[in-house]
Amino acid sequence: MDIIVCLKQVVDPELPVRDFAIDPSTKRQVRDGRPLVISTYDENALEVALQLKDAGGARVTALTLGPQSALGDAVRLALAMGADEAVVVDDPRGPDLLGIEKVGILAAAVRRVGRFDLVLCGCESADWVERAVPPLLAEAIGAACVTFATRVEAADGGLLVRRMADDGFHQVEARLPAVVAIASDEGNRPRLPKVKDIVAAKRKPVQTWPVGDLGVPSVGEGALGVEVREVVVPQRTARCEFVEGEPAEQASALLRRLQDLKLL
Amino acid sequence: MAVQISDEHRMIQATVREFAARELLPIAADLDHNPRFPADAIARAAAMGLMGLMVPEEYGGPGLDPLAYVITQEELARASAGFQAIVTVNNSLVCDPILRWGSEDQKRRYLPDLVAGRRLGCYCLTEPTAGSDAMALRMTAALRGDEWVLNGTKLFVTNGVEADLCVVYARSEAAAGARGLSAFLVEKSFPGLRVGKVEKKLGIRCSSTAELVFEDCRVPADNLLGERAAGGKIALATLDGGRIGIAAQALGIARACLEESAVYAQQREQFGAPVASFQAIRWALADMATRLEAARQLTYRAAVLRGEGRPHAREAAMAKLAASETAMFAAHKAVQIFGGYGYSQDYPVERYFRDAKITEIYEGTSEIQRLVIARHVLGRR
Numbered sequence: 273m274d275i276i277v278c279l280k281q282v283v284d285p286e287l288p289v290r291d292f293a294i295d296p297s298t299k300r301q302v303r304d305g306r307p308l309v310i311s312t313y314d315e316n317a318l319e320v321a322l323q324l325k326d327a328g329g330a331r332v333t334a335l336t337l338g339p340q341s342a343l344g345d346a347v348r349l350a351l352a353m354g355a356d357e358a359v360v361v362d363d364p365r366g367p368d369l370l371g372i373e374k375v376g377i378l379a380a381a382v383r384r385v386g387r388f389d390l391v392l393c394g395c396e397s398a399d400w401v402e403r404a405v406p407p408l409l410a411e412a413i414g415a416a417c418v419t420f421a422t423r424v425e426a427a428d429g430g431l432l433v434r435r436m437a438d439d440g441f442h443q444v445e446a447r448l449p450a451v452v453a454i455a456s457d458e459g460n461r462p463r464l465p466k467v468k469d470i471v472a473a474k475r476k477p478v479q480t481w482p483v484g485d486l487g488v489p490s491v492g493e494g495a496l497g498v499e500v501r502e503v504v505v506p507q508r509t510a511r512c513e514f515v516e517g518e519p520a521e522q523a524s525a526l527l528r529r530l531q532d533l534k535l536l
Numbered sequence: 537m538a539v540q541i542s543d544e545h546r547m548i549q550a551t552v553r554e555f556a557a558r559e560l561l562p563i564a565a566d567l568d569h570n571p572r573f574p575a576d577a578i579a580r581a582a583a584m585g586l587m588g589l590m591v592p593e594e595y596g597g598p599g600l601d602p603l604a605y606v607i608t609q610e611e612l613a614r615a616s617a618g619f620q621a622i623v624t625v626n627n628s629l630v631c632d633p634i635l636r637w638g639s640e641d642q643k644r645r646y647l648p649d650l651v652a653g654r655r656l657g658c659y660c661l662t663e664p665t666a667g668s669d670a671m672a673l674r675m676t677a678a679l680r681g682d683e684w685v686l687n688g689t690k691l692f693v694t695n696g697v698e699a700d701l702c703v704v705y706a707r708s709e710a711a712a713g714a715r716g717l718s719a720f721l722v723e724k725s726f727p728g729l730r731v732g733k734v735e736k737k738l739g740i741r742c743s744s745t746a747e748l749v750f751e752d753c754r755v756p757a758d759n760l761l762g763e764r765a766a767g768g769k770i771a772l773a774t775l776d777g778g779r780i781g782i783a784a785q786a787l788g789i790a791r792a793c794l795e796e797s798a799v800y801a802q803q804r805e806q807f808g809a810p811v812a813s814f815q816a817i818r819w820a821l822a823d824m825a826t827r828l829e830a831a832r833q834l835t836y837r838a839a840v841l842r843g844e845g846r847p848h849a850r851e852a853a854m855a856k857l858a859a860s861e862t863a864m865f866a867a868h869k870a871v872q873i874f875g876g877y878g879y880s881q882d883y884p885v886e887r888y889f890r891d892a893k894i895t896e897i898y899e900g901t902s903e904i905q906r907l908v909i910a911r912h913v914l915g916r917r
Contacts, residue, residue: 344543345543345546345547348543348547349547352547352551464551464554464555464558464584465551466583466584466585466598467548467551467552467584467585467586467589467598467600467608468585468593468597468598468599470544470547470548470551470598471544471598471599471600474544
């Protein structure tokens, strides 16, 4: 099986809140000088790909989009964890593109990689909490799509996928080629690379494609019907109310209050 | 000039930090309160390649440089100094001398197993009457036919209980001092070797510290490590590397003290404000951070010199002296910042305080490091 895993590099979500900033001119998160990591669910997607490789053999290609200079760590980590090769689409605007803008580029890159049965993505990005890319990408490349998947097995020339649902999980079958969006699960916790594999990762093949070579017409923001009007850091306010009375009265008063606030 | 770490070093650091967060932080306090050998975590460390970090690929290791080694050891010790003690002994004091002085056969026989965690190593130099004056050791080695026969007692052997391969120094020649010593690779299963008293210790309690008793212990002649009578040189040169590993351990403990103190000082409120707003606490944090950074640069520098094959005995001694005294200083400050809670086992800083002390003692006390440094200052090596 040939698998492509889409990896986005984001500002480390574990950074303290004081390091979070928005550039008002671009309406995007400030990335300069902040450590970048692979977006959380994308790492789960990579783990699922590597488990498929461990189980029955697969060739795993890590695909990432962004300024080439800033993508070294994501690519190196993916290769150290076990991806066989990496493709970097060099696009300085990459991280700032909305999902709908970036899908055309990703679809072109996937077609250029050529051999693929399965494209794995994280179910949402850790910076924009955007979930549009996997379904849009599936549409663009004519593949089946499964979202919120936690486990993927190869079965009868297709896939057997477990996906999260409100009432438990759904087990679905999918034909190939497919795009599967991965959510986190205890079974797909990203593995740590062996030290030896970190050292060896620099010997694995990495191709860099300037975005211009993919022949995707550049679309300005808004042209696809979506534009970012405003990005703000939410202001948190805290208020304290005391619920008076005997314990039984307090309990019913608290219940009413929570229902009024639509928290229950 | 400050030593810079590469992108590869940073990735190794991040990986080992994550390993420590997953595997060590959850068990570190319990390993201290209920001392036991962390066999599962050591097995997972071995699977990551942490048990023989500088061993080249041809013998199964990742072949890292000493700077990368130091970086990994700080991360492990940040989570559990006792765990790191087990790891650093296997790396610095066992794999390293085999790599440097071992025959090709010895390297092939032992290194892949030491790297993979199938064997654990220990280093046997100290004796009841030979501590800082290690070259006065009394254990004897007599060649009988194609075997060496070892007699004597080794003390304070880290990993002594679990180790199955011992690097042992014994007096094989009539000459006194360092020139009379040879080094041997002794498997625990060789006849005549047994574990004696196991120490109960102040700190680093998940690593065993034991007496090893050699009674007519028979060692095949081809388990002599390096040349005959070269043991003194091997012991001291090995300790130059070992001291860098202990310096890294001390950095990890000092960093733990600083990081935990910084978090606590911002949460703990007294007199209506976080204690971090008080100058007394700020100065303590600033002093801890400054000494830590200085000690880290000394340690990195010693590691870089070792990696380049340049003389580094002086720098290794300075690194260990500065880092171990920084760990003790930082632990002292941390307990004080935590106040009564710092004295309680509910918080980790009392463990750091107990763990820090050993770094001023083993692999050469602070006094011995000063002696080594002073010899270089005075031009009498």
